[in-house]
Amino acid sequence: MKPINDKQAWVVLVAGGSGSRMGSALPKQFLNLGGKPLLCHSIEAFHAALPGMHLILVLPAMQLSLAQMVLQALPGRIDLQLVAGGETRFASVANGLREVPDDALVLVHDGARPLISVALIQRCYEAALLQGSAVPVVPVTDSMREIQAESSRPLAREHLRIVQTPQAFDAAALKAAFTHPYEAGFTDEASVWELAGRQVHLVAGERSNIKITTPEDLILAEALLAARQVG
Amino acid sequence: MKPINDKQAWVVLVAGGSGSRMGSALPKQFLNLGGKPLLCHSIEAFHAALPGMHLILVLPAMQLSLAQMVLQALPGRIDLQLVAGGETRFASVANGLREVPDDALVLVHDGARPLISVALIQRCYEAALLQGSAVPVVPVTDSMREIQAESSRPLAREHLRIVQTPQAFDAAALKAAFTHPYEAGFTDEASVWELAGRQVHLVAGERSNIKITTPEDLILAEALLAARQVG
Numbered sequence: 001m002k003p004i005n006d007k008q009a010w011v012v013l014v015a016g017g018s019g020s021r022m023g024s025a026l027p028k029q030f031l032n033l034g035g036k037p038l039l040c041h042s043i044e045a046f047h048a049a050l051p052g053m054h055l056i057l058v059l060p061a062m063q064l065s066l067a068q069m070v071l072q073a074l075p076g077r078i079d080l081q082l083v084a085g086g087e088t089r090f091a092s093v094a095n096g097l098r099e100v101p102d103d104a105l106v107l108v109h110d111g112a113r114p115l116i117s118v119a120l121i122q123r124c125y126e127a128a129l130l131q132g133s134a135v136p137v138v139p140v141t142d143s144m145r146e147i148q149a150e151s152s153r154p155l156a157r158e159h160l161r162i163v164q165t166p167q168a169f170d171a172a173a174l175k176a177a178f179t180h181p182y183e184a185g186f187t188d189e190a191s192v193w194e195l196a197g198r199q200v201h202l203v204a205g206e207r208s209n210i211k212i213t214t215p216e217d218l219i220l221a222e223a224l225l226a227a228r229q230v231g
Numbered sequence: 232m233k234p235i236n237d238k239q240a241w242v243v244l245v246a247g248g249s250g251s252r253m254g255s256a257l258p259k260q261f262l263n264l265g266g267k268p269l270l271c272h273s274i275e276a277f278h279a280a281l282p283g284m285h286l287i288l289v290l291p292a293m294q295l296s297l298a299q300m301v302l303q304a305l306p307g308r309i310d311l312q313l314v315a316g317g318e319t320r321f322a323s324v325a326n327g328l329r330e331v332p333d334d335a336l337v338l339v340h341d342g343a344r345p346l347i348s349v350a351l352i353q354r355c356y357e358a359a360l361l362q363g364s365a366v367p368v369v370p371v372t373d374s375m376r377e378i379q380a381e382s383s384r385p386l387a388r389e390h391l392r393i394v395q396t397p398q399a400f401d402a403a404a405l406k407a408a409f410t411h412p413y414e415a416g417f418t419d420e421a422s423v424w425e426l427a428g429r430q431v432h433l434v435a436g437e438r439s440n441i442k443i444t445t446p447e448d449l450i451l452a453e454a455l456l457a458a459r460q461v462g
Binding site: 185 | 438451
């Protein structure tokens, strides 16, 4: 077993939301959650989980000026570098990865998942150190169907997993995988990693690590945050 | 187009939860939500959506005595019949269906989905009157993977739907479908309906129509309820 601190942790935090589905002029990653911009929560969790990590915050070019909102709300000691995103999530992550050294362990995280826990970050980091990759997943509690041309069919939910972030990888190998041209199936880093012929290692995610997509999700996040502070 | 009120609505409300995943001695369907037992919320929604409907509440035999908690918290004018459930959800629904007349339109609903809206109930009822079945679904916002023997593979989420309830059907046809012996793939009524050679018609569900599975879900439900009352 390798020591668990033998690679520098780099975090690529990708925030591409426009706010349109939130019914808000302000992009969702800057909306107020528990008294600070939504992005601050995950940045602080990575700082607490992996002290000394380097963080690349990838924002749409038009939103770089809004980053000031985030920087002002953070404790000063967090090392954070701003990078402009691209047309797709894939392009945005690729832009972020260009700043990451080859010998790092890189964790790519959705900016829209503010409730990521310190424990889950550390679990992903440690698993990826040992196995080259770590992707958090949670079981599916609802029935699922697959839509076909004229109909739909039930899927066996016990074989399905909901995929979360952070997704952690050996940086050199992930950067190599990202030299592949964009494909529509690239909804996360694991799918890019796999197309490069590599194995995805799954770890247990957390149900509370939700992605903020709708106004209801923001209500949930506020409620979960409040429950944490009480608990 | 048929008139929309030509079939009597019957509701089979199935509550089989033990509370184990909630960390509670009281089964989740009786937990307090917004000042009353969780089950009361969906019962009241069905009453408001389909005045004059008949409701069969299916509970584990051991929990029939707890039904008093629900009855006492309901307005008196709601017609409700108690039925003991079976070993599986399938068996519980089958027990409920035995009480439903053949010429009815039956809506089967998860007791663990208290936030069902009047609008969604009516949408399911009306669609099933016209088409014989109506199953509410919502899109998937997370990436999904399918677990295989030694690995996993990504699924194209644009083709996937999360299945909710109420699932509405022509009662005679659903009762006929439920004469089939139990199979492990019967996670909802739609899967039973299909095995009988019938087409499942999908309608738009609602993201807020969540299933209460964990203590976090109950926090979300409280938050969503509070937001509704303000909004």
